[in-house]
Structure formats: C-alpha cells, structure tokens
Amino acid sequence: MVTNVTSFGRSGLYDWAVQRVSAVILGVYFVGMLAYLVQHPDLSYTQWHALFSTTWVRIVSLLALISLCAHAWVGLWTISTDYLTTYLMGSKATVLRLLFQAGSVALMFIYLVWGIQILWGV
Amino acid sequence: MLVSIYRYNPEVDEKPRMQDYEIELPGGKDLMVLDVLELLKRQDPSIAYRRSCREGVCGSDGMNMNGTNGLACITPVSAAAKNGKLVLRPLPGMPVIRDLVVDMSVFYKQFEKIQPYLINNSPAPAIERLQSPAEREKLDGLYECILCACCSTNCPSFWWNPDKFIGPAGLLQAYRFLADSRDTATEERLANLEDPFSVFRCRGIMNCVAVCPKGLNPTRAIGHIRSMLLQRAS
Numbered sequence: 001m002v003t004n005v006t007s008f009g010r011s012g013l014y015d016w017a018v019q020r021v022s023a024v025i026l027g028v029y030f031v032g033m034l035a036y037l038v039q040h041p042d043l044s045y046t047q048w049h050a051l052f053s054t055t056w057v058r059i060v061s062l063l064a065l066i067s068l069c070a071h072a073w074v075g076l077w078t079i080s081t082d083y084l085t086t087y088l089m090g091s092k093a094t095v096l097r098l099l100f101q102a103g104s105v106a107l108m109f110i111y112l113v114w115g116i117q118i119l120w121g122v
Numbered sequence: 123m124l125v126s127i128y129r130y131n132p133e134v135d136e137k138p139r140m141q142d143y144e145i146e147l148p149g150g151k152d153l154m155v156l157d158v159l160e161l162l163k164r165q166d167p168s169i170a171y172r173r174s175c176r177e178g179v180c181g182s183d184g185m186n187m188n189g190t191n192g193l194a195c196i197t198p199v200s201a202a203a204k205n206g207k208l209v210l211r212p213l214p215g216m217p218v219i220r221d222l223v224v225d226m227s228v229f230y231k232q233f234e235k236i237q238p239y240l241i242n243n244s245p246a247p248a249i250e251r252l253q254s255p256a257e258r259e260k261l262d263g264l265y266e267c268i269l270c271a272c273c274s275t276n277c278p279s280f281w282w283n284p285d286k287f288i289g290p291a292g293l294l295q296a297y298r299f300l301a302d303s304r305d306t307a308t309e310e311r312l313a314n315l316e317d318p319f320s321v322f323r324c325r326g327i328m329n330c331v332a333v334c335p336k337g338l339n340p341t342r343a344i345g346h347i348r349s350m351l352l353q354r355a356s
Binding site: 011012013014015016017078081082083085087088 | 278279282283284285316317318319320321322323348351352355
C-alpha cells in the first residue's frame with residue numbers, strides 16, 4: 001500500500017468519490033443555469049439580481065462553488081503527482097510539487113471566500 | 123521491406139538510435155513480426171530481443187510495433203507495418219537493458235504487491251477446494267493473463283508512477299483473486315488497494331484494453347475493484 005501521499009483523506013476511494021459527486025453537482029448546476037439563460041433571452045440586471053437574491057439559489061451556487069474547489073483540488077493534486085515527481089525530475093520535484101499544491105490550495109481558498117462574498121453581496 | 127529497429131547497447135552506445143534494415147521477405151505468406159526478427163538476426167546477430175514459445179503463450183516478446191504494443195510472435199507483418207515499413211521499439215516507459223529487451227523489475231514488483239496467490243488459512247480438504255461452475259466462471263477473462271506487460275507499458279498512469287500505481291496487469295490479477303470464491307483474504311487485499319495510487323491512478327482511458335494480445339479487459343476488472351472498495355467503505 002502506498003502511504004507517502006498528501007491527498008485529501010489519504011484515501012483514493014474518498015478522492016475518487018469526491019470527484020464523481022462534485023462532477024454530478026457541477027453538471028446539474030451548469031445545465032440548470034444554461035436552461036435559465038436560454039429561457040430568458042432578454043435577461044435584465046433586475047431579473048439576474050432577483051435570481052441571486054433568493055436564498056436557495058445562493059445555497060445551490062455555494063454548493064457548486066465548493067464542489068468546484070474540491071473537484072479542482074483532486075484534479076490538480078493528481079496532475080502534480082503525475083508530472084512533478086522525483087521519478088521524472090529528481091529531488092527538486094518535491095519542492096516544486098509542494099509549492100504547486102500550496103499555490104493551488106491558496107488560490108482555491110481565495111476563490112471560495114471571494115465567491116461567498118459575491119453571492120451574499122448582491 | 124524496410125525494418126527500423128531501436129538499437130541501444132549501454133556498454134557501447136552513448137545513446138539509443140534507430141537502425142534501418144532492408145529485408146527480402148519470402149512471397150506468398152504473411153510472416154509474423156517475430157519471424158522477421160529471426161531472419162534479421164541471421165543478418166545481424168547483435169540484435170537483442172526476448173522470445174520463447176513463438177505462439178503467444180509465454181509473453182516474452184512484447185514490444186512496440188509501429189507505435190502499438192503487442193506480441194511479435196502473433197502479430198502479422200501485414201497488420202503491424204505501415205506504408206511498407208516496420209518500426210520496432212522496446213515496450214515504452216521501461217528501462218532498456220539492450221535493444222528490444224527491457225528491465226521488467228518494476229512490473230514484477232507491482233505484480234508481487236497484489237499477492238498473486240490463493241490465500242486461505244482454513245485446513246485444506248482431503249482432495250481439493252471445490253468451486254461451483256458459476257464461481258469458476260467468475261475467473262474467466264482474468265486468469266488468462268500471461269504477464270507480457272503490453273498493457274501496463276501502454277498506460278500513461280503507469281509511465282508516470284510505475285513505483286506506486288499497480289498497473290492494469292497487476293490489477294487484473296488483483297481482481298482475479300478478489301473474485302475467487304476460495305480466497306479468504308478479500309478484506310486484507312482491499313485494504314492494500316485503497317490508497318490514491320494503487321488502483322485510483324487509473325483514469326479509465328482503456329489503453330490497456332486496446333493492446334491486450336489475449337483480448338482481456340483490465341479496465342473492467344479495475345471497475346469491479348472500485349465497486350468492491352466502495353461497498354466496503356459505505
């Protein structure tokens with residue numbers, strides 16, 4: 001069993017499930033949003049504002065935002081452990097990988113807080 | 123016919139090169155790629171490759187023929203060559219020992235990890251551990267693997283993490299024992315596979331299925347392992 005890892009829960013199953021569930025949530029959310037936009041071809045700011053003023057739209061949007069962060073983390077972590085490895089580029093890979101992962105986490109955290117601010121700020 | 127072969131002898135060569143050979147193939151029959159190699163070896167005895175049974179059973183002559191992994195002994199030249207040219211390279215992603223011979227250590231290490239043998243600590247019955255025909259049927263499509271490594275060396279996940287990802291060949295065998303009604307170590311086997319690399323590095327691109335010379339489906343076996351892990355955890 002491989003144990004020297006830094007994924008979410010140190011479990012591949014958990015990461016895998018998170019990625020699948022978040023993908024479904026994102027899929028449903030964006031299809032729903034697209035449907036709304038198609039139904040309102042002459043969408044005005046007032047209508048758009050009204051939509052995002054309802055609590056359930058905010059909750060669903062927050063769920064989609066969290067799903068996006070979780071989905072992106074699993075994906076980026078996977079990419080970093082595929083291409084930034086000691087096996088491929090020697091000892092400097094560990095530093096590069098950790099920097100890349102820390103940067104990804106920081107960026108996702110910023111987007112999440114910023115997203116919440118936007119959702120509850122309208 | 124023009125045959126281009128990957129040549130590398132670490133004792134002499136600084137780096138690998140492709141060497142071209144022109145060969146007259148006997149007319150009226152479609153030779154196998156291994157036959158062509160045998161003919162070439164008469165021309166140039168320094169070409170190194172592995173071979174044994176010459177009928178797709180031993181799995182020794184796995185190699186990359188015009189970009190596709192397969193067994194040289196059961197791949198007809200007509201199927202492998204493109205535009206009258208046959209390009210032979212070693213299995214991708216593996217350290218080359220010489221020419222078409224690769225070091226399979228990491229591949230066997232992964233195979234070893236999944237404990238490829240029946241584990242059953244209950245006292246053995248006088249004659250044999252019985253299976254119903256239905257239980258035996260579950261092993262079809264799994265036990266036939268000859269460990270030629272065509273699948274694992276065609277898998278990008280195995281190229282990037284050959285030390286951590288078990289690879290399609292090893293996982294097919296892992297499921298072969300998980301599916302065996304006589305094996306009692308299911309829990310232990312699953313616990314050893316739950317990490318983010320061993321099984322879950324598989325992205326399901328099915329490169330393994332595309333090249334398996336025995337027509338097996340490691341991706342499906344990996345899917346079954348995932349379901350078993352999910353059932354165990356939920």
